[in-house]
Amino acid sequence: MKQHRLAAAVALVSLVLAGCDSQTSTVELKTPAQKASYGIGLNMGKSLSREGMDDLDPKAVALGIEDAMAKKDPQIKDEELAEAFSFLQKRSEERMKALNDKAAEAGKKFLEENGKKEGVVTTKSGLQYEVVKKTDGAQPKATDVVTVHYEGKLTDGTVFDSSVERGSPIDLPVSGVIPGWVEGLQLMHVGEKYKLYIPSELAYGEQSPSPTIPANSVLVFDLELIAIKDPAAAPAQ
Numbered sequence: 001m002k003q004h005r006l007a008a009a010v011a012l013v014s015l016v017l018a019g020c021d022s023q024t025s026t027v028e029l030k031t032p033a034q035k036a037s038y039g040i041g042l043n044m045g046k047s048l049s050r051e052g053m054d055d056l057d058p059k060a061v062a063l064g065i066e067d068a069m070a071k072k073d074p075q076i077k078d079e080e081l082a083e084a085f086s087f088l089q090k091r092s093e094e095r096m097k098a099l100n101d102k103a104a105e106a107g108k109k110f111l112e113e114n115g116k117k118e119g120v121v122t123t124k125s126g127l128q129y130e131v132v133k134k135t136d137g138a139q140p141k142a143t144d145v146v147t148v149h150y151e152g153k154l155t156d157g158t159v160f161d162s163s164v165e166r167g168s169p170i171d172l173p174v175s176g177v178i179p180g181w182v183e184g185l186q187l188m189h190v191g192e193k194y195k196l197y198i199p200s201e202l203a204y205g206e207q208s209p210s211p212t213i214p215a216n217s218v219l220v221f222d223l224e225l226i227a228i229k230d231p232a233a234a235p236a237q
Contacts, residue, residue, distance in 0.1 A: 063075075096215075099214075099215075100206055100215045100216050101216075103200075103214055103215060103216040103217060104200065104216040106155075107155070107199065107200055107216060107217065107218035110155050110218055111126070111128060111197065111199060111218060114128060114197055115128055119131070120197070123183065125179070125183060125202060126199045126201070126202065127180050127183050127184060127196065127197070127198060127199070127202055128196070128197035128198075129184055129187065129194050129195065129196050129197065130194065130195040131192065131193075131194060132192075132193040132194060132195055132222070133191070133192055133193035133224075134189075134192055135189050135190065135191035135192050136189060137189040137190030137191045137192065137225075138189065138190050138228055139186060139187075139188065139189055139190075140174050140185055140186060140188070140190075140225070140228050141174065141186065142174050142175045142182065142186065143174070143175065144173075144174050144228050144229070145171055145172065145173050145174070145228075145229040146171070146172065146174055146185060146225060146226075146227065146228050146229065147169050147170070147171050147225075147226040147227040147228075147229060148163070148169060148170060148172065148185075148223060148224060148225055148226060149163050149164055149169045149223075149224040149226060150162070150163050150164070150170075150221050150222060150223045150224070151163070151164050151165070151221065151222045152219055152220070152221050153219070153220045153221070153222075154213070154214075154217055154218075154219070154220070155217075155218050155220060158212075160210070160212040160213055164222075169224075169226055171229060174186065178198070178202065178203050178204065179202040179203075180196060180198030180199070180202035180203055180219070181196070181198075181221075181223075183202070184196045184198075184221075184223065185223075185225065188223070188225040189225070190225055190226070190227060190228060191225065191226075192224070192225055193222070193223065193224045193225075194221075194222075194223050194224075194225075195220065195221070195222055195223070196219075196220070196221040196223055197218065197219075197220055198218065198219045198220070198221065199218060200215075200216045200217055200218055200219075203217065203218075203219045204217070204219075
């Protein structure tokens with residue numbers, strides 16, 4: 001399946017790269033189709049770059065698409081193509097693993113140093129938190145729905161999600177979020193503000209939900225527990 005996805009990606013980008021020669025600078029980007037074609041090229045180029053395939057040969061890609069459109073016999077046997085795709089896929093996986101391992105090690109070091117800071121508490125699970133604002137409100141249970149405001153960041157300060165920026169708190173089930181939140185929310189009292197430092201294994205691990213959150217990332221959340229929803233009230237959005 002991975003090999004098919006790789007082949008599909010290369011096939012699609014070839015439509016864009018087919019003109020990567022001396023004529024490229026004269027290509028017009030005026031019509032919707034031309035602009036969409038350029039957009040496909042940008043997206044696929046970024047995707048292939050993330051996959052570690054920066055060394056694809058645009059001229060070879062162009063030759064392949066030209067032969068296919070001209071209905072010529074392939075210049076490379078199917079066995080050779082399969083071997084080449086397998087090589088690229090294996091190399092991509094090796095590079096991705098190296099990046100994931102590096103991110104995991106960086107996250108481990110961050111948490112080791114962060115745990116030494118005054119006011120930072122580390123739980124048995126590895127979750128770290130700071131109480132930014134303390135109150136004596138009620139504490140939610142795993143079965144509750146709560147209203148929260150939050151801002152999620154990477155350890156370098158990059159914001160990847162924020163209800164604060166959107167200007168609207170959200171309702172969510174305590175048991176329906178990442179493990180670090182499930183634990184953190186049940187430590188909080190209504191009205192309190194915490195800063196959570198969530199190890200990757202209590203967040204998304206290697207299964208990143210979006211390109212803005214690299215695999216094995218430690219996540220930092222500024223979290224405010226606004227309210228515990230009344231079970232008899234209307235269902236949360």
